[in-house]
Amino acid sequence: MRSGTSIGANVEESIGGQSEKDFYAKLTISYKEARESHYWIRLLTTTDYLTKEEGDLLLHDAEELLKIIGSIQKTLRSKNPNS
Numbered sequence: 001m002r003s004g005t006s007i008g009a010n011v012e013e014s015i016g017g018q019s020e021k022d023f024y025a026k027l028t029i030s031y032k033e034a035r036e037s038h039y040w041i042r043l044l045t046t047t048d049y050l051t052k053e054e055g056d057l058l059l060h061d062a063e064e065l066l067k068i069i070g071s072i073q074k075t076l077r078s079k080n081p082n083s
Helices: 002-015 020-046 052-079
Strands: none
Touching: 002 020, 020 052
């Protein structure tokens, strides 16, 4: 629960970042939290705490978030290769 809610909180914090570097740093935290959430969803599905259908839906959402955040990070890195 904590890693899942931290994704949005850190994205929100990144929007108010004081610099592009700060924005990128907060997005990096969001990406790591999304990876952690992805792990927990897989674990909860494997142990039947979540049904396969629930797990699949949540995994899909987590993967979409990872793609979005990863794409933003990639764009920022290409703009500032020395960061």
